[in-house]
Amino acid sequence: MFDVRCSAFDVRCSTSYPLFTKVYSTIITIRNIHRLGSNMAGSDIYTGTLDVLVLKALTKGPLHGYAIGLWIRRTSAEVLSVQEGVLYPALHRLEKRGWVTAKWGTTETNRRAKFYRLTGRGRTHLEAEVARLTEHSEAVLSVLKALG
Numbered sequence: 132m133f134d135v136r137c138s139a140f141d142v143r144c145s146t147s148y149p150l151f152t153k154v155y156s157t158i159i160t161i162r163n164i165h166r167l168g169s170n171m172a173g174s175d176i177y178t179g180t181l182d183v184l185v186l187k188a189l190t191k192g193p194l195h196g197y198a199i200g201l202w203i204r205r206t207s208a209e210v211l212s213v214q215e216g217v218l219y220p221a222l223h224r225l226e227k228r229g230w231v232t233a234k235w236g237t238t239e240t241n242r243r244a245k246f247y248r249l250t251g252r253g254r255t256h257l258e259a260e261v262a263r264l265t266e267h268s269e270a271v272l273s274v275l276k277a278l279g
Contacts, residue, residue, distance in 0.1 A: 148257060181213065181221050183264060186249060186257040195236070195244035196222060224245055230256055 186204045199222075200213045214269060222245075225231045232252030236246045249257070 179260065180215070180264070182225060182230075183257060183260045184211070184213075185218070185221055185225060185247075186253050187261075188245055189231060189249040189253070190257070193234075193236075193246040193248040195238055195243070195246050197238075199247070225253065229253070229255075 155251050170235050185199055188199045188206075194202065196215070196218055200218050203211050203213050205208070222231065222233070226233055226247070230250055231247045232250055233245045235243060238244045
């Protein structure tokens, strides 16, 4: 049994599929920023979405893990927050798939860190996933905006 809650919806689902529950309850916490400025925990984003966000962060050039998480948080106006315990396994997964490469370097604060760079295969995957996610998001918005 799991709950999904956000400001516009209150959905309760039960499932006997532990894999679905595990995948669904992973990855990024979305914070719903209210008009008063308070944060409230919302739903989770699927693993594939995290991969796309990380790959997108790397389109302008190499970044270390902390900078990737910071870019996602700032670019989403503080709505998406990626925890380190989720980000680094994702980076390792992307590296295994050949979508990013990693190289040790020095950060702007003079610390040693791994810098991740988008590969050609990663860029191709990103373009395909952005198209797929855009189509899916537009379809979901159409349903949500439907009268009735």
